[in-house]
Amino acid sequence: MKEAPQLYQKKILVLGLAKSGFTAARILHKLGAFVTVNDSKPFEENPEAQELLNMGVTVICGRHPEDLLEEGFELVVKNPGIPYTNVLIESAFEKNIPVWTEIELAYLISEAPFIGITGSNGKTTTTTLLFHMLNQDNKHPLIAGNIGTVASGVAEKAKAKNVIVTELSSFQLKGTAAFRPEIAIITNLYEAHLDYHGSIEDYRASKMKLTENQTTEDYFIYNADQPLLVEHAKDCKAQLVPFTLKGRTTTSISADNEFVYWQGEKLIERSKIILAGQHNLENILAATAATLLSGGTKETIIRVLTSFTGVKHRSQFIVEWEGRKFYNDSKATNALATKSALEAFPENIILLAGGLERNHSLEEIRPYMDRVKALITFGETAQRFTAFAEDCGVPIIVQARKMDDAVEKAIKQSDSGDTILLSPACASWDQYDSFEIRGDAFITAVQHMTEANE
Template sequence: MKQLKQVYQKKILVLGLAKSGFTAARILHKLGAFVTVNDSKPFEESPEAQELLNLGVTVICGRHPQGLLEEGFELVVKNPGIPYSNILIQAALEKEIPVWTEIELAYLISEAPFIGITGSNGKTTTTTLLFHMLNQDEKKPLIAGNIGTVASGVAEKAKTDNVIVTELSSFQLKGTYQFRPHIAILTNLYEAHLDYHGTVEDYTASKFNISRNQTETDYFIYNADQPVVADHAATCKAQLVPFTLKGKTDTSISADDKWIYCQGEPLIERSKILLAGLHNLENIMAATAAALLWGGTKETIIRVLTSFTGVKHRSQFIVNWKGRKFYNDSKATNALATKSALEAFPSNIVLLAGGLERNHSLEELRPYMNRVKTLITFGETADRFSEFARNCGVESIAKVSTMDEAVENAINHSASGDTILLSPACASWDQYESFEIRGDAFINAVQKMTEANE
């Protein structure tokens, strides 16, 4: 871990604990900073706060004192989820105190270079794919960031022969100043998180921070099929590496209906790739480009693409049983995500959907409901989903109460050649504590039902 003169013996406020705040506070203390942690959770309910206090960190829990910024802090490191409308963040910005997310800290202390991945969709799949490609080629990758592993904790232990493959959200990137990945990836860009950013412009600018500090010795991999992304790429100083779904090109990574190409040469037939859908094709091309830039081999890339079944709960392939392919897309908690899943399969879908009623529109699904052979629906939205599907012309509809019933009905309503897809288009909280638990229930039900019917 590099030492940082800019934090040594400086007064630093870490706002919000959780995983990233706790790790950042611990590292800053280790680097010789005078750290104060402020978190809304009561001290007695926060083992993280208790551990930091034992280390000698000043801890203020259960409240956010309005005059806290009057104590001479020279830097604020905030949890990415805390909005910039927060009164303490606003006060810091008015005083021209830098406000970091821990990604900035991770970059500054790391002995290893970074590959940064962002985008409105596909970050996790691209990050995971790239990690597997580099790992199988023995490139010593480490995985970090929004994917669940705190980047500064990974960077603390990274060596010069590692590379940190990092998933980055707009929330994290907004709080960066010097962060400069050697390879940056922007998978795509759609309107999102306006409740946090306030405007499309702020959201877009935060995403573009991933390439802001790159130079001509770095690489920017981007979706050339999106004009807003291509326009940004034209302003970048890094070497540009576009990818496109609009047919074979003689440069970079491209795809047509049958093949993925590298520099115009066939790389792999699309039919041999386990990940389904155009959205995953974007992720595949981005990860492939980065792997090749880092010295990965085409043989390894092909091996990964013909074996990788997907990130758990994100269009994850489960099993091919008696000609029926089962996919777990429990992460699809809104109609846009389920639309992407339906796009991946041309016909004969048995769709399992439903969940928490938040009165979100289902209309984005309408153009793809003709691909749905049968709808199995559950949860608070079951009746509304059934009515919507019926209005779209779906005649075979079953309403169930449990995941076991859903899978049993799906099997009974399906035949060889069908796709059985859990893609709920709704949050899980009416029946499950998380989409992960819902997805695990589906996997368990599939295993139980298929084994019982062998």
């Protein structure tokens, strides 16, 4: 870990604990800062706060005193989930106190370079795929960020031989200042998180901070099929690496209906890639370009692309049984995500969908419902999905109770050559505590049903 003399004996407020706040507070204390932690959870229910107090960190729990910033803090490090409308954050800006997320701290202390990945969709798949490619090529990658591992904790242990492959949300990027990845990837940009950012302009500006400090020594990999990103690339100082699905190019990475190309040369036949879908092909192009720019080999990339089955709960291939392929896309909690999943399979889909009723429109998926051979629906939205599927002309519509019932009914309606796809287009909270639990229930049910019928 690098020393950070600019933080030594600085009075720093860490706002919000959880994993990122606890790690940041511990590292700042280790660096010699005067750290105060403020968290809403009561002290007696807060083991992280108790541990920090034992280290000598000042802890204020159970409330957020509005006059806290009168104590002369020089920096605030906030949990990414805390909105910028928070009274203490607004007060910090009024007093010209910098507000960071722990991503900035990670950058300051890291001996290893960063590869930063962001976008509205595809961040986790791209990050995981890139990590696998670099790992199999012995490039000593470490994985961090929004994918579940606190970046500053990873940076604390990283060495110069490593590279930190970091998934970054707009929440995290908004709180950066000097952060500079050697390779930056933006998979795509759509409208999202407006309740947090307040406007689409702020959301986009937060995402674009990924490239803000890059220089001509760095690389910016971006989706050239999105005019917004093409426009942004004009202002970027890094070397530009566009990717496109619209046909072969000779200067970067591209794909057509048959092949993936690197600088115009055939890299891999698309039919050999396990990860399905146009949206995943974008992720593949981004991860492949980053691997090649990091010194990875084409042989390793091909090996990974012909074996990688996807990130759990994100169009994850589960098993092939009696000619039927099962996919877990439980992370699809809205119609746009389910649209991307349906695009991946041209016909004969047995779709499992439904969940929490939030009155979201289903119209995004209407153009792809002719690919659905049967709909198995469940949860609060079952009746609405039934009416929607009837209007779309889906020939078979069945309502189920929970996941084991849904999988059993899906198998009964399927034939060899069909795809059985869980892509709910709804949140899980009517029946399951998280999309992960819902996806695990699907996997378990598939395993039980296929093993019982062998």
